[in-house]
Amino acid sequence: MGLAWIGLVAFFAIFGPLLASSHPILWKTADGVSSPMLRHLTAADVIILAMALVAAILLCLRSLHFGKRILIFAGVGVVISILSLILIKPPQAIVYSQYREALAAEEAQWAVMTIVPYSPTDRFREMEETRFLSPSGKHWMGTTGDGEDLCSRMIHACRIALAVGFLSTGIAICIGVIIGGLMGYFSGWVDLLGMRLVEVFSAIPTIFLLITFVAFYGRNLYLMMIILGLTGWVGYAVFTRAEFLKLREQDFVQAAIACGLPLRSVLFKHMLPNGVTPVLVSASFGVAGAILTESTLSFLGLGLVEEPSWGQMLNQARGQGGVFTWWMAIYPGFAIFFTVFAYNLVGEALRDAIDPQLKKAAQL
Amino acid sequence: MDNRFGLKDWIVCLLLVAILITLWFKMIQDDRQWDKLSKIQTTLDAQGDEITQLANKLASGVHVATTTQTGKTNVDADGPFARILAPMTEPDYATGDWVIYPFGSTVSKLTPLISSDVYQRVLEDHVIESLANRDPMTLAWQPMLAQSWTISDDGLTIVFKLRENVTFSDGKPFTSEDVVFSFDWIMNPKVAAPRDRAYYDKVESVTANGPYEVTFKLKETYFKGFDVCAGITILAKHFYGQFTEAQFNESTGLLFGTGPYKLADNPQDWKPGEGKIELVRNDKYWGVAPAIDRIVYREILDDNARLVAFRNGELDRYGPTPEQYVALKEDEQLLKEKQLFEFETITGGYRYIAWNQMQEGKPTIFADKRVRQAMTMLTNRDQMSKNLMVGLATPCSGPFHRLGKQANPDVELWPYAPDKAKALLKEAGFEDRDGDGVIESADGKKFTFKLIYPASSENYKQMAFYLKDAYARAGIAMEPDPLEWSIMIQRIGQRQFDAMTLGWSGTIEGDPNQIFHSDQVADGGDNYIHYINKDLDKLIDEARVTMDEDKRMELWHKVHAILHEDQPYTFLWTTKAVLFMDNRIKNVQRVKTGINDVEEWYVPRKLQRWGL
Numbered sequence: 001m002g003l004a005w006i007g008l009v010a011f012f013a014i015f016g017p018l019l020a021s022s023h024p025i026l027w028k029t030a031d032g033v034s035s036p037m038l039r040h041l042t043a044a045d046v047i048i049l050a051m052a053l054v055a056a057i058l059l060c061l062r063s064l065h066f067g068k069r070i071l072i073f074a075g076v077g078v079v080i081s082i083l084s085l086i087l088i089k090p091p092q093a094i095v096y097s098q099y100r101e102a103l104a105a106e107e108a109q110w111a112v113m114t115i116v117p118y119s120p121t122d123r124f125r126e127m128e129e130t131r132f133l134s135p136s137g138k139h140w141m142g143t144t145g146d147g148e149d150l151c152s153r154m155i156h157a158c159r160i161a162l163a164v165g166f167l168s169t170g171i172a173i174c175i176g177v178i179i180g181g182l183m184g185y186f187s188g189w190v191d192l193l194g195m196r197l198v199e200v201f202s203a204i205p206t207i208f209l210l211i212t213f214v215a216f217y218g219r220n221l222y223l224m225m226i227i228l229g230l231t232g233w234v235g236y237a238v239f240t241r242a243e244f245l246k247l248r249e250q251d252f253v254q255a256a257i258a259c260g261l262p263l264r265s266v267l268f269k270h271m272l273p274n275g276v277t278p279v280l281v282s283a284s285f286g287v288a289g290a291i292l293t294e295s296t297l298s299f300l301g302l303g304l305v306e307e308p309s310w311g312q313m314l315n316q317a318r319g320q321g322g323v324f325t326w327w328m329a330i331y332p333g334f335a336i337f338f339t340v341f342a343y344n345l346v347g348e349a350l351r352d353a354i355d356p357q358l359k360k361a362a363q364l
Numbered sequence: 365m366d367n368r369f370g371l372k373d374w375i376v377c378l379l380l381v382a383i384l385i386t387l388w389f390k391m392i393q394d395d396r397q398w399d400k401l402s403k404i405q406t407t408l409d410a411q412g413d414e415i416t417q418l419a420n421k422l423a424s425g426v427h428v429a430t431t432t433q434t435g436k437t438n439v440d441a442d443g444p445f446a447r448i449l450a451p452m453t454e455p456d457y458a459t460g461d462w463v464i465y466p467f468g469s470t471v472s473k474l475t476p477l478i479s480s481d482v483y484q485r486v487l488e489d490h491v492i493e494s495l496a497n498r499d500p501m502t503l504a505w506q507p508m509l510a511q512s513w514t515i516s517d518d519g520l521t522i523v524f525k526l527r528e529n530v531t532f533s534d535g536k537p538f539t540s541e542d543v544v545f546s547f548d549w550i551m552n553p554k555v556a557a558p559r560d561r562a563y564y565d566k567v568e569s570v571t572a573n574g575p576y577e578v579t580f581k582l583k584e585t586y587f588k589g590f591d592v593c594a595g596i597t598i599l600a601k602h603f604y605g606q607f608t609e610a611q612f613n614e615s616t617g618l619l620f621g622t623g624p625y626k627l628a629d630n631p632q633d634w635k636p637g638e639g640k641i642e643l644v645r646n647d648k649y650w651g652v653a654p655a656i657d658r659i660v661y662r663e664i665l666d667d668n669a670r671l672v673a674f675r676n677g678e679l680d681r682y683g684p685t686p687e688q689y690v691a692l693k694e695d696e697q698l699l700k701e702k703q704l705f706e707f708e709t710i711t712g713g714y715r716y717i718a719w720n721q722m723q724e725g726k727p728t729i730f731a732d733k734r735v736r737q738a739m740t741m742l743t744n745r746d747q748m749s750k751n752l753m754v755g756l757a758t759p760c761s762g763p764f765h766r767l768g769k770q771a772n773p774d775v776e777l778w779p780y781a782p783d784k785a786k787a788l789l790k791e792a793g794f795e796d797r798d799g800d801g802v803i804e805s806a807d808g809k810k811f812t813f814k815l816i817y818p819a820s821s822e823n824y825k826q827m828a829f830y831l832k833d834a835y836a837r838a839g840i841a842m843e844p845d846p847l848e849w850s851i852m853i854q855r856i857g858q859r860q861f862d863a864m865t866l867g868w869s870g871t872i873e874g875d876p877n878q879i880f881h882s883d884q885v886a887d888g889g890d891n892y893i894h895y896i897n898k899d900l901d902k903l904i905d906e907a908r909v910t911m912d913e914d915k916r917m918e919l920w921h922k923v924h925a926i927l928h929e930d931q932p933y934t935f936l937w938t939t940k941a942v943l944f945m946d947n948r949i950k951n952v953q954r955v956k957t958g959i960n961d962v963e964e965w966y967v968p969r970k971l972q973r974w975g976l
Binding site: 123 | 668751800801802810812819820822825826829830832833834835836837838839840841844845846847848850851
């Protein structure tokens with residue numbers, strides 16, 4: 001069930017722009033049939049969509065070796081990213097209401113809209129008042145305090161939630177595994193030094209650090225991810241160190257060293273695959289933690305400015321007129337809750353599946 | 365060994381019980397004493413009421429006789445205290461009770477001159493008096509600490525005759541020494557008061573002729589010369605003189621003066637961060653004592669928390685945000701318990717968007733007058749004030765309030781005209797050359813900019829989003845960039861922004877020199893948009909030394925017209941203030957500058973809630 005929910009969120013994250021957009025998929029104007037939606041896709045949209053496509057194709061090609069598939073995926077990813085960053089220049093000044101106005105004035109004959117026909121930052125400027133409308137047939141989840149469609153924002157917020165979760169955890173794992181691995185393998189004074197470093201980093205209050213950074217360097221999602229990654233590696237380092245301390249005495253590692261393999265090979269090819277399981281388990285909890293942190297920051301009003309985020313929507317639910325708008329609280333609140341819950345479920349499932357001790361206990 | 369309950373333990377237990385019983389009796393005794401005391405208090409209060417009423421009668425009826433006899437009383441019916449005396453004849457007039465105000469941020473410094481806090485000003489107004497103040501209804505200057513004054517014909521010498529029986533809140537008399545000390549202290553370069561020092565730069569010297577006469581000499585004619593001199597913050601020499609400059613600069617709570625209220629704490633002991641600041645009535649006040657015993661300022665940072673506290677009756681005054689106002693206006697229960705004030709004053713100020721014309725030594729896109737005009741015409745101020753300010757705002761055309769005499773009645777608002785604006789932009793060389801929806805200049809510079817605004821305000825955020833959508837229609841890509849207040853101030857000081865939106869508060873007769881004169885472009889000045897217009901400079905300089913009011917107004921009108929044509933700012937709107945006050949407070953009135961002072965309010969005995 002956890003996986004199903006994460007799958008749904010990931011689906012929204014990838015196909016968000018195709019699901020909820022004020023730009024028609026296709027429409028016919030005096031200039032002929034065109035697709036404003038494709039034209040307004042950003043570089044990030046294209047990269048994510050293309051990567052999803054490549055991933056799907058690679059999953060189908062079962063004959064290829066796993067490592068090769070990863071390599072192809074990464075290679076294609078880099079090429080696509082560079083190409084789309086250079087080539088794709090969507091319009092910056094967007095007037096969402098132009099489509100509705102054109103249709104109303106019959107300048108356009110017909111238009112095929114997306115399922116939710118509103119963009120997350122479409123504030124319906126041609127209409128009188130669209131702030132805090134309760135859910136209706138037109139706006140399935142109501143509208144926000146700025147008059148945007150909540151449903152559309154919910155869909156687009158999935159991407160930010162997932163991006164923060166995966167990227168910050170990814171950074172944390174990279175650092176954690178390398179430092180932890182070195183500590184565990186060399187032990188001695190490297191270990192001693194490393195553990196002090198771990199102690200120093202585990203004493204940093206992440207939320208306060210983030211708030212300070214936002215105050216001084218402005219709002220930047222990438223900076224936020226990096227800080228979360230840079231402060232969150234401590235747990236992974238400790239896990240990896242413990243595993244490596246255990247593994248380095250074992251015969252296959254001794255054999256690898258005796259064969260004269262380079263350190264890199266011993267560490268990452270022989271030891272890491274055997275010691276990475278606890279890291280992966282705690283990573284799924286880490287993702288949940290990162291999503292929660294981002295929501296907290298957005299709730300405090302220190303998140304992104306215009307782009308949607310669940311925490312920010314929750315913040316708006318507090319209401320400016322002292323009025324409680326339930327739809328602004330329930331939908332984002334449950335989205336955060338379910339996502340964090342799902343990751344925790346997945347984490348537990350992973351642990352159950354991987355941990356041999358527990359497996360034995362289950363069989364008894 | 366067994367742990368038996370022996371004789372010793374019995375004795376200990378008995379002793380403990382005995383102590384508890386004595387404590388209990390003591391509490392009962394205290395309780396009875398308390399009852400007695402409160403009874404005495406109520407009788408005393410009742411007697412106090414009778415005495416005030418007697419005094420009122422005396423003041424209204426036998427008044428003339430007393431003044432002629434002594435000739436020295438401060439309680440003259442048409443003096444500065446007329447407005448405080450007026451409600452005393454009401455049958456339900458009573459002294460006592462507290463008024464509780466909310467503060468939207470924490471106040472870190474109460475010391476005058478060195479604090480740049482708006483809220484500090486509010487406190488200072490009750491504690492420190494100046495030589496003269498403006499009558500709240502006529503806005504004419506009326507004597508306070510000064511009894512009378514004479515101004516020389518060239519306006520350069522002002523002689524104040526001081527009142528003779530004024531005392532500070534510790535009972536020490538106020539003399540001309542204190543006025544001279546105040547001026548010297550402000551001009552002392554070691555005191556961290558650069559803003560005030562710049563203001564008093566116009567004053568050449570302050571000298572005392574005898575204990576009750578002071579002469580101010582100005583360096584040059586300045587239309588606000590009298591305002592500057594009469595409004596000087598009076599610092600007690602015997603109090604402030606005991607500190608060194610460094611001690612003064614580092615102090616937090618040195619608020620002390622002749623006013624009707626004083627700090628509840630000893631000024632030297634006051635520390636910020638208590639969550640509230642209390643002023644108590646100055647028992648040694650030289651004038652007419654106000655009715656309210658105590659003014660409490662509670663620091664509540666969250667908008668909604670403030671509203672809840674007000675609803676629960678924990679606050680007596682509340683200024684809602686526009687959204688809250690819409691909801692509260694419908695709330696019948698609330699309207700029954702509170703009085704509502706809606707008013708617009710000249711001092712209310714205006715909101716604007718400032719276009720920075722120079723950044724890092726290079727002119728920006730906004731250096732072109734046509735671009736700025738176009739930006740104004742793209743801003744639909746009518747609709748914005750209707751939607752975002754729920755009709756509490758009126759679009760304005762310049763820095764002078766339309767209710768004041770300075771505003772030029774012939775200046776007409778720039779209309780909302782997107783097509784005209786687009787034509788102007790095209791004329792200035794901006795059009796979409798590469799088909800990406802954003803207009804660019806001939807050399808390919810895209811018309812994109814960031815608008816900075818304070819992050820804490822929901823209203824500014826909505827405004828920024830609104831502007832973004834409006835400018836997008838003309839192919840201008842604007843990015844909202846909310847900043848923390850301190851960072852924003854820093855960025856403005858360093859002139860590192862494309863455009864920003866904020867508000868200026870107003871004065872009765874504004875001096876545009878501070879904001880629009882090219883002298884103020886240099887470091888620290890408030891002309892942070894690098895706006896230079898030599899004609900305007902000349903007009904401002906001329907108006908500043910014109911003492912004749914009609915002639916000066918004519919010059920201000922010209923200034924207004926030039927500013928309107930140049931649009932260094934897009935002037936957005938002036939706003940109506942909305943204020944809820946608790947019903948139990950009586951004699952709350954509208955005056956020219958807003959709401960009358962706490963000193964004029966009272967709470968009938970039956971309705972009193974605090975400090976009983």
